[in-house]
Amino acid sequence: MLSPAEATVRVLATARPLPTETVALPHAAGRILAETLTADRDFPPFNRVAMDGIAVSFAAWAGGQTEFDIAHTQYAGEPARPLPSPQQAVEVMTGAVLPAGADIVIRYEDLLLHDNRARIQIPPPAAAGVNIHHQAADRHAGDALLRPGTRLGPAELAVAATVGAAEMAVLRAPVVAVVSTGDELVGIGATPLAHQIRRSNVYALQALFAQAGADISLFHLSDNVEELRVGLTNILAAGFDAVVLSGAVSKGRADHLPGLLRELHVEEIFHEVQQRPGKPLWFGARADGPVVFGLPGNPVSTFITACRYVRPWLRAVQQPASASETAASIEAPQPAVLTVDITFKPQLTHFVPVRMTVDAEGRRLATPLRVGGSGDMMGLVGATAFLELPPEPAVFAARTVWPAWGL
Numbered sequence: 001m002l003s004p005a006e007a008t009v010r011v012l013a014t015a016r017p018l019p020t021e022t023v024a025l026p027h028a029a030g031r032i033l034a035e036t037l038t039a040d041r042d043f044p045p046f047n048r049v050a051m052d053g054i055a056v057s058f059a060a061w062a063g064g065q066t067e068f069d070i071a072h073t074q075y076a077g078e079p080a081r082p083l084p085s086p087q088q089a090v091e092v093m094t095g096a097v098l099p100a101g102a103d104i105v106i107r108y109e110d111l112l113l114h115d116n117r118a119r120i121q122i123p124p125p126a127a128a129g130v131n132i133h134h135q136a137a138d139r140h141a142g143d144a145l146l147r148p149g150t151r152l153g154p155a156e157l158a159v160a161a162t163v164g165a166a167e168m169a170v171l172r173a174p175v176v177a178v179v180s181t182g183d184e185l186v187g188i189g190a191t192p193l194a195h196q197i198r199r200s201n202v203y204a205l206q207a208l209f210a211q212a213g214a215d216i217s218l219f220h221l222s223d224n225v226e227e228l229r230v231g232l233t234n235i236l237a238a239g240f241d242a243v244v245l246s247g248a249v250s251k252g253r254a255d256h257l258p259g260l261l262r263e264l265h266v267e268e269i270f271h272e273v274q275q276r277p278g279k280p281l282w283f284g285a286r287a288d289g290p291v292v293f294g295l296p297g298n299p300v301s302t303f304i305t306a307c308r309y310v311r312p313w314l315r316a317v318q319q320p321a322s323a324s325e326t327a328a329s330i331e332a333p334q335p336a337v338l339t340v341d342i343t344f345k346p347q348l349t350h351f352v353p354v355r356m357t358v359d360a361e362g363r364r365l366a367t368p369l370r371v372g373g374s375g376d377m378m379g380l381v382g383a384t385a386f387l388e389l390p391p392e393p394a395v396f397a398a399r400t401v402w403p404a405w406g407l
């Protein structure tokens with residue numbers, strides 16, 4: 001049976017970068033940039049007044065002059081007019097261009113204004129430049145600001161807007177079918193009969209994959225082989241990048257998926273991984289078609305295998321071929337200190353949902369949550385990561401360090 005590390009290699013080997021498309025800036029939120037966005041001008045583009053007040057010549061003020069006639073007022077959005085003489089001042093508003101000839105701004109709070117004259121109430125500082133955001137202080141024209149592979153969040157979109165990127169090349173979002181299977185499952189709006197439960201897994205998967213940038217369609221298929229065959233045939237032909245199934249991959253008489261997928265020309269890449277939860281995990285791919293994840297149906301197994309295998313695949317297909325730091329940007333576990341002893345005897349990698357905290361020395365501490373078993377989805381509430389404990393040793397002592405995957 002494959003280890004989680006070997007299974008990961010096989011999953012990621014199927015990941016190809018998605019094609020690029022051009023989208024208008026308001027539609028780029030959450031997408032992965034596929035080009036370099038550069039500064040089209042200096043930032044700030046001019047010496048920008050940073051406080052409302054007056055602009056004067058520092059040399060005049062430092063030379064002893066404390067009263068200045070106000071020559072005119074310079075608002076933000078007006079072409080710059082110079083300071084007529086070093087003995088005068090210009091009233092300036094935040095965001096205005098600093099008048100040529102002035103090199104310091106004094107806030108209204110530090111002035112007395114009377115009869116078009118300003119008297120400065122504070123001593124001059126050591127040097128000019130105060131309350132001025134100097135041209136190119138942040139970035140120079142031509143500087144690369146955002147590189148391919150960057151996920152476009154709020155800050156990145158503001159940068160794109162300020163350099164005038166009204167549209168930009170991004171990777172197409174992965175399109176993913178999330179499919180629940182099982183005759184015991186009813187919709188969330190239904191009142192289940194005594195032998196039924198509401199389908200919950202697909203909503204966890206939908207939220208998880210949406211966070212990872214995917215476009216998701218939900219489906220439900222019954223355990224009836226004929227219905228499964230027809231439903232799967234349609235889903236496999238519908239142009240999805242990935243099909244993620246939950247349930248029906250274990251050894252039960254209604255666990256038809258592995259056989260059916262083979263019949264539908266989805267090549268099995270592996271079935272079963274040396275892990276708990278999630279041992280029955282199935283993974284395959286169809287030539288010129290989607291990859292298919294068959295996640296074990298128990299809710300904790302579904303969730304952890306989705307985090308551990310599907311999400312890295314979604315990240316990998318969202319790395320443009322031109323991105324330089326591909327390997328680094330693919331998710332990696334972080335070391336964390338286990339806070340309690342754990343004993344786990346099976347020769348399986350053990351995934352343990354934990355809540356992470358940081359101690360006074362900055363160490364990341366992992367405290368296991370009380371999860372009743374892989375059916376106990378309630379136990380996952382509050383989890384912020386899961387530990388990956390190897391098959392050996394059977395006893396994991398408090399204060400030892402293990403890899404943790406963030407949720």
Ligand SMILES: Nc1nc2c(c(=O)[nH]1)N[C@H]1C(S)=C(S)[C@@H](COP(=O)(O)OP(=O)(O)OC[C@H]3O[C@@H](n4cnc5c(N)ncnc54)[C@H](O)[C@@H]3O)O[C@H]1N2
Pocket residue numbers: 180181182184185197198199200201202246247248249250251252255277278279280295296297298299301374
């Ligand atoms: N004889 C064996 N039995 C089982 C084995 C095994 O190795 N030998 N493995 C166990 C493990 S481990 C797991 S995990 C489960 C996985 O089974 P399946 O993937 O076939 O999943 P199902 O049987 O369809 O469902 C399991 C469980 O999860 C519930 N479920 C399924 N889908 C949903 C959903 N969308 N929302 C909420 N709950 C869902 C389902 O009702 C079942 O209770 O097999 C063990 N058995």
Ligand code: MOO
Pocket residue numbers: 275276277278279280296298301374375
């Ligand atoms: O290993 Mo299964 O995935 O625990 O319930």
